[in-house]
Amino acid sequence: MKSAKPLLLLLLLSSVPFASIGEELILRVKVISEQAVSEVNLQHEEGVSQHALSKDKAAGVFVGSVPTGALNGIAENSKVVNPYRAVVTWSDNENDQIFLAFRYPVPPMLAVSVYRDISSFKEEDIDAVDKLGSDYESTFKKYFRAKAFHKHWRHTLALEDHYLALRSARIWFDAAVALGKRPVFRMDADVTAIMREYEEKAKTDRRFAERYRKYVPKVGYIEVTIDQVRAAEFDFVGKIPGLLKAGKFDEAKTLNIKAKETLQDAPMEIRKAVEKHQGVNLDLLERNLTSIPN
Amino acid sequence: MATVDLKSDKPRMIAWAERNQNVAVAVAAIFILLYVAPVLLAAAATIQSDFFMEESAVLVWFAAFMKSSEATLGGVHKVLFPFLVTLSVIAFKDKLNYWVLGLAMFVVLMFMLTVWVGVLLDVDQYRHSLEAQKAAKLDASVARTFFSKMQDTLLMYVALLLGLSATNEKR
Numbered sequence: 001m002k003s004a005k006p007l008l009l010l011l012l013l014s015s016v017p018f019a020s021i022g023e024e025l026i027l028r029v030k031v032i033s034e035q036a037v038s039e040v041n042l043q044h045e046e047g048v049s050q051h052a053l054s055k056d057k058a059a060g061v062f063v064g065s066v067p068t069g070a071l072n073g074i075a076e077n078s079k080v081v082n083p084y085r086a087v088v089t090w091s092d093n094e095n096d097q098i099f100l101a102f103r104y105p106v107p108p109m110l111a112v113s114v115y116r117d118i119s120s121f122k123e124e125d126i127d128a129v130d131k132l133g134s135d136y137e138s139t140f141k142k143y144f145r146a147k148a149f150h151k152h153w154r155h156t157l158a159l160e161d162h163y164l165a166l167r168s169a170r171i172w173f174d175a176a177v178a179l180g181k182r183p184v185f186r187m188d189a190d191v192t193a194i195m196r197e198y199e200e201k202a203k204t205d206r207r208f209a210e211r212y213r214k215y216v217p218k219v220g221y222i223e224v225t226i227d228q229v230r231a232a233e234f235d236f237v238g239k240i241p242g243l244l245k246a247g248k249f250d251e252a253k254t255l256n257i258k259a260k261e262t263l264q265d266a267p268m269e270i271r272k273a274v275e276k277h278q279g280v281n282l283d284l285l286e287r288n289l290t291s292i293p294n
Numbered sequence: 295m296a297t298v299d300l301k302s303d304k305p306r307m308i309a310w311a312e313r314n315q316n317v318a319v320a321v322a323a324i325f326i327l328l329y330v331a332p333v334l335l336a337a338a339a340t341i342q343s344d345f346f347m348e349e350s351a352v353l354v355w356f357a358a359f360m361k362s363s364e365a366t367l368g369g370v371h372k373v374l375f376p377f378l379v380t381l382s383v384i385a386f387k388d389k390l391n392y393w394v395l396g397l398a399m400f401v402v403l404m405f406m407l408t409v410w411v412g413v414l415l416d417v418d419q420y421r422h423s424l425e426a427q428k429a430a431k432l433d434a435s436v437a438r439t440f441f442s443k444m445q446d447t448l449l450m451y452v453a454l455l456l457g458l459s460a461t462n463e464k465r
Contacts, residue, residue, distance in 0.1 A: 123428035162423050163348045211348045 025071065025102075026109045029053060029062040029086055033116035036091040042066060042100075045083035062088075068106045081233045081262075083186060088114045096144060098179075101186035101233060110184055113137060115144035121152045126168050134178065143175035147191070154194075161201075163211055169194055170215040173222070180229040187229045195222045227273035234262065234270075238278040240288065253292045260285040318385035319393070325378040326397070329371065330404040332359055333444065336411045336437070345414070346423040349430075357432040360440060375447055379454060386458050398455040405448045412441040 029040050040053040040062040049071070053064035071082065084100040098112050118125065129145045132138040146168045153165035173191045180187040199222050202209040216222060237259040243252035263271055263282055275281040310318075327334075335356040343350035386394050414420050421434040 122426045127428070157419060157422050159347070159419055159423050161347055162426075164423075164426055207344055211344070 023068045023106075024108070025066045025068055025106050027053060027064045027066065027086065028059075028109070028111040029088065029098075030060070030111070030113040031062065031088060031116075032113065033090070035116055037062070037088055038091050038093075039089045040064075041087050041089075043085055043087055044071075045085060071102055071106060081186070086112055086114075090116065098140075099186045099188050100184055102184065103233075103236075107184060113140040115141050116148065118145045118148045121149055121164075123164060125149065126164055126171065129168075130171055139175050139178045142171060143179060143188075146172035146175060150194070161208055161211070163214070166198065166212055166215045169198065173225075177225055177229055181232055186233065187226060192226055195226075199223070227269065228277060230270055231273040231277040234259070234266075234274045234278055234280075237263075237274060237280040237285075240280065240285075244288075244292065249293050252288070256285055256288045256292065260289070315385060315387075318381055322378060322381045322385045323397075325374055325381060326401070329374045329378055330401075330407075330448075332356065332371065332440070333404050333407045333411065335359065336441075337407050340411060340414060346420050346427070349427060353424075353427070353430045353432070357430040360432055360437050375451075379451065382451075382454065383458060386455070387461075394455050394459040398452050398459070401448050401452050401455065405445055405452070408441040408445050408448070412438050412445075415441075 027042055031037055031040070037055075040055075042051040042053065042064060044050070051064055051066045051070070053062040055061075056063045071084070082102045084102055086098040086100060087095055088097070089095045096114050096116060098114065100110075118129075126146070126149050129142055129149065132142045132145075150165055150168040150172050153162055153168065154160040159165055169191065172188075173195050176188040176191045179185040195216075198212055198216070202212045236255060240252050240255055240259065243249075243255065259280065260282065263274065263280075263285065266274070271281065335352060339350050339353035339356045340346065342352050346353070382397075386397070415424070415434040415438050424430065424432055424434055
């Protein structure tokens with residue numbers, strides 16, 4: 001028994017560094033395409049960190065195990081949402097991306113799919129994309145196929161105002177919103193810019209507006225939806241009043257500090273959206289700091 | 295020497311047209327309008343669909359005509375021309391030249407319209423935007439061939455009208 005004590009102590013000590021190793025993100029990227037993949041990476045939005053994924057030939061997916069400590073900005077007292085993207089670079093140097101938004105705590109496992117399997121760009125093809133379901137996997141299918149369809153009409157044919165380009169943009173936008181509303185994803189900046197461009201054009205071009213409004217009937221719908229998705233990144237601020245009611249003052253205060261820091265850095269439109277959708281603004285957070293009991 | 299009364303051998307339509315020249319002019323005008331209807335339809339579809347950028351009911355009609363250009367509608371279209379030519383010769387015989395020249399101008403205008411639509415269908419952008427439409431489902435190359443044939447026919451008709459005008463002038 002005497003000799004067992006130092007061994008137990010050694011085991012306990014050795015378990016300390018391994019505690020952080022356990023906190024890792026396993027990212028699985030399933031790629032569905034005839035095109036060969038040259039690499040798959042998890043990149044920070046601002047390029048400050050990059051993690052390559054390796055191919056699991058048996059499973060036919062790209063897998064990467066990233067310690068959460070290695071993800072930039074993922075710390076308990078960090079900014080709340082950390083923008084990342086899973087980037088699939090194809091052998092023709094094109095790439096496809098999934099926009100991710102990690103926050104503390106990072107989920108242990110994330111499985112995403114990238115589709116590059118559309119080669120015909122007629123109305124029947126976008127009909128088939130539109131008919132896809134709204135489950136997790138179908139959302140990826142819709143997102144990538146509608147995006148590819150739109151890009152073909154916009155860039156290859158230079159017909160960005162064609163009704164099929166408008167229709168595919170709307171399907172792409174809806175799929176991007178569906179993904180963006182999920183906790184680990186964020187809104188696709190490309191489709192946001194495209195829809196805003198269409199909205200602007202619809203204000204000045206009556207003929208275009210008639211065509212565009214068949215796919216986006218409500219004026220202002222795009223902005224409201226984008227705000228909702230972006231405000232969803234701040235959904236944690238809505239938990240503060242509940243924590244206060246439950247008497248969890250320390251937790252409420254920590255969250256309040258985080259929320260205040262994040263909102264201070266956020267653009268005005270986001271602040272307004274958070275106030276509208278989460279009922280929280282900077283004034284309230286400021287007041288909370290003095291009124292939450294220690 | 296015995297003479298043959300050719301008048302009595304004339305087909306009924308020609309005899310009727312000679313007796314009712316004004317009505318014949320009106321019928322000829324209707325025939326020409328029917329003959330060029332596909333061109334007018336194509337031009338209207340081009341404008342209505344904002345150069346094929348959106349779906350258009352007129353475009354669907356035009357596409358339907360193109361699909362059956364070798365069938366019923368196409369057959370009717372082909373039959374119109376010989377009737378039109380025959381009727382025109384009689385209807386515009388001895389008519390004032392401005393009628394004939396006016397009609398020739400109209401036909402030339404229609405010819406220009408077929409050229410315009412044909413050129414549009416040759417532009418990759420427009421061809422793609424047209425061919426991708428499910429409702430229209432129009433093969434641009436079929437439409438181009440149709441317009442090309444129609445251009446030949448319209449020019450023949452213009453030649454006929456100008457010839458008729460020259461004959462009227464002599465008289």
